[in-house]
Amino acid sequence: MSEEKVEGILFDLDGVLIDSFDAWLSAYNEALEKFGKEALDEDEFREKCWGPEVKDSMKKFGLEEEAVNYCYSRYEANMDKVEISPEINRILGSIEKKMGLVTNTNTEQMAKILELHDFRRYFDVIVHGDDVEKKKPAPDSVLKACKLLKIRPESAILVGDTESDVRAGRKAGCKVIGVGIEGDWRIESLKELPDLLSEISG
The missing domain is CATH 1.10.150 (DNA polymerase; domain 1)
Known part of the structure; x- marks a missing residue:
C-alpha cells in the first residue's frame, strides 16, 4: 500500500486506545x-x-x-x-491522515469515557455501536466511517485487537493492523504504530 493510497486510519476503542x-x-x-x-x-x-x-x-x-x-x-x-495509554496524545498526534474511531461502544457510554479521557480532537469521525444496524464483526461501522471520511475502504487501515475487528475490517475491504493479534500487519503495542505507518506509507 503506497503513500498516495493510504487515505485514512480507523481505530477500535477497547483494547487499542483504552484498556477496559x-x-x-x-x-x-x-x-x-x-x-x-x-x-x-x-x-x-x-x-x-x-x-x-x-x-x-x-x-x-x-x-x-x-x-x-x-x-x-x-x-x-x-x-x-478504564485506563488510557499515557502516550496516546503523542501517538495520535503523530498521524497525518484522516482518522476515524469505530467502536461497538454506544454513544452514551462513549460520552462518559470522553469525560474521563478526552481524545475526541484527534478524530474526524466517531462511529458508535448504536450508529449502525449491525456492530462489529459486521463491517457496517467501518463502511460508515469511510463514507463519512469520504475515502474508499480499500485505502483505509483499521487498527484493532480482536478477531471481530479483523473480520469487520476485511469484510469492509480495509487492510488491518492487529494489536497483539494477526492482521495484515501485527504490532504488540500501540507505541509501534507510528513507525509501522511510516514504513507502510514509505
Missing part, C-alpha cells in the same frame, strides 16, 4: 452471577466475550436483554477501572 478489560471483566461477572451463572476467569472471558457485542456474548450463556442491560450498567459503574 478489567472494567468489562467485572461487569460481565457481576451480570453472570446475578443471573445464576458462574464467573469467568481472565482467560475464559478473553476467549468467550472479549470482542463480540455484549448481546452475542450473553447468548452463549443463555441470557437475554435483561442480563445485557445489567452488564452495560455495571460497566458504567466500573469505568474507574
Whole structure:
C-alpha cells in the first residue's frame, strides 16, 4: 500500500486506545452471577466475550436483554477501572491522515469515557455501536466511517485487537493492523504504530 493510497486510519476503542478489560471483566461477572451463572476467569472471558457485542456474548450463556442491560450498567459503574495509554496524545498526534474511531461502544457510554479521557480532537469521525444496524464483526461501522471520511475502504487501515475487528475490517475491504493479534500487519503495542505507518506509507 503506497503513500498516495493510504487515505485514512480507523481505530477500535477497547483494547487499542483504552484498556477496559478489567472494567468489562467485572461487569460481565457481576451480570453472570446475578443471573445464576458462574464467573469467568481472565482467560475464559478473553476467549468467550472479549470482542463480540455484549448481546452475542450473553447468548452463549443463555441470557437475554435483561442480563445485557445489567452488564452495560455495571460497566458504567466500573469505568474507574478504564485506563488510557499515557502516550496516546503523542501517538495520535503523530498521524497525518484522516482518522476515524469505530467502536461497538454506544454513544452514551462513549460520552462518559470522553469525560474521563478526552481524545475526541484527534478524530474526524466517531462511529458508535448504536450508529449502525449491525456492530462489529459486521463491517457496517467501518463502511460508515469511510463514507463519512469520504475515502474508499480499500485505502483505509483499521487498527484493532480482536478477531471481530479483523473480520469487520476485511469484510469492509480495509487492510488491518492487529494489536497483539494477526492482521495484515501485527504490532504488540500501540507505541509501534507510528513507525509501522511510516514504513507502510514509505
